[in-house]
Amino acid sequence: MNIKINEKRLLDTFLKLVVIDSESLSEGAIQKYLAAELKKLGCTVFIDKAGKKIGSDAQGNIIATFKGTRSGKPFLLSSHMDTVRPGKGVKPQVKNNRVTSGGDTILGADDKSGLAIILEVLRTLKEQKLQHGPVQVIFTLNEENGMLGAKNLDYSKIKGCDGLILDNESVDELLIQGPxxxxxxxxxxxxxxxxxxxxxxxxxxxxxxxxxxxxxxxxxxxxxxxxxxxxxxxxxxxxxxxxxxxxxxxxxxxxxxxxxxxxxxxxxxxxxxxxxxxxxxxxxxxxxxxxxxxxxxYGTLNVPKTAPAVKLVQAAAKKNGVNLKLAASGGGCDANVMCQHGLLMPNLGLGVQKCHTTEEYLKIKEFCQAAAIVLDTVLAYGK
Ligand SMILES: [Zn+2]
The missing domain is CATH 3.30.70.360 (Alpha-Beta Plaits)
Structure with a gap:
């Protein structure tokens, strides 16, 4: 069977997300939008109380549970809801197989490409009635300023231990180590x-x-x-x-x-x-x-090469024509924080380039490949 994500819908979702302003600590609007989309997909949506603790206008991090057609531990998928500055009034431009900003702001592909992929993967699972295990979605607040969302996440609600962070640049790089x-x-x-x-x-x-x-x-x-x-x-x-x-x-x-x-x-x-x-x-x-x-x-990110998520992403990358490299980062991300809580979540690239600058852009082909890799990984987990 040829299982495919809907690439047009994926890009449309991305374009909708980048025009919702969500600079760090101003994630209120995007959090509401995402919670509503997850509910429409049939998820049980829990929002923790991290917002107040860190001074965000959002209530908290989103933890959404999407039931599987088979039982087992959920596979975790996580991206962050905030962007760096200047991130207000983004005017995305699509041309030459890329999405850029209007030039006066960042694009916010870091990390809205991840949010869009997660929504599209769930939509595909549901629409095509695929056989899969449960999935837990974690959308965090304020990653960009010290991973404060992940640090204040209600970990008691997380039922899995394997998963993926979607918050890296090139699709051929999976971060398994960080300082x-x-x-x-x-x-x-x-x-x-x-x-x-x-x-x-x-x-x-x-x-x-x-x-x-x-x-x-x-x-x-x-x-x-x-x-x-x-x-x-x-x-x-x-x-x-x-x-x-x-x-x-x-x-x-x-x-x-x-x-x-x-x-x-x-x-x-x-x-x-x-x-x-x-x-x-x-x-x-x-x-x-x-x-x-x-x-x-923050503590180290240290996911063993033999961890289930690493093995599954390697296989899925191969299947989708991506020559995946396992890498160490010099920086930190939510994966570092979650790793300290025993979650083994390497960080996959999504086709984003020049993050944190007004020249940030998204390579559409890589973005779609990343979505296909995530979908195949979820389908194979716990099989
Ligand atoms: Zn990021």
Whole structure:
């Protein structure tokens, strides 16, 4: 039997979704639209209470259950409802087998291509009366600003453990690994002194930081680990030895062990610098005070190559003429957060290019291939 998605309807759905404004924390309208569409398809729709917690105008993340013709654990399909800015008043243009924006906004294919594919897959299952297991759809809020929707998702409602995130660029790439990321915030309190009269009585917070950084491995630390200092604030005038300095950095690694080692190394460098600048002034010991915070931004994405979703997507890609590569990402997505909750959901590409820019575009052929791959994966799961 030749099972095909309706490519025209898929594209129409996409074009409808991109004109519903949904910049991060303003997902109210699109959440209502999607919940209604899912209900029309016969889904049981649950909306959690994440919206209030994170400051969105939407009630929450959508968790919708689509019954199977056979029983078993549901296969999970997830995309995020928000877009980056500028995402208001998108005017999509279709030409040369591509969809672009009008040039003054992003397109929002990140991630409305995923939302459209999920709706089309359910429509196809229903319309063609196909044999399949249950499916759970997870549409999240605010992925773009720290995956706050996924972090506040009501996981008690999720009944499956295998699935797919649809939120990557090229259709031939399936992300199975992503880094753990820690923020690294440093506050250095030096000792102020008049720079013209008695600089030797002060401790420059900037010089302490410079010493620490000169001892530190930053940038590309190893194949799996990177580190970057991106923000510096300190001092106000030139005639005072700089009394304080604030630095913001981050470190990422595909290996949580290596990340822990890097964070320890960074802390040690600041401790050494503090020691080097400790001195006696007027019979008293003065030293820089250093405070460091290293909150977890998100954990690793780590889906084994042998996970059911990976195997099924590989087979479905082959069937649909896509030469799929398994890849590691340097960034994070909802899949990282869900992975920490035991959900094994690799992230499939959908034919989206130049995300987060006004030049963002969707390759229609790849988009349709991605939909076919998702459909075949759902059909094969639990068979
Ligand atoms: Zn995205």
């Amino acid at each position: 753990e990321v820690r923020d690294f915030k440093v506050y250095i309190k030096g000792v102020a002194a008049h720079a013209g009269v008695c600089p030797e009585k002060g401790i420059s917070a900037l010089e302490v930081a410079a010493r620490a950084l000169s001892l530190m491995k930053t940038g590309r630390v190893d194949k799996e680990t990177v580190c970057n200092f991106g923000v510096v604030h300190g001092g106000e005038v030139t005639n005072v030895v700089m009394p304080y300095l604030e630095l913001k950095a981050e470190a990422r690694s595909l290996s949580p062990k290596k990340l822990e080692k890097q964070i320890k190394h960074m802390k040690d460098c600041f401790a050494k610098a503090a020691k080097a600048f400790t001195k006696r002034v007027d019979g008293k010991t003065i030293k820089p005070q250093i405070t460091i915070e290293t909150p977890l931004r």
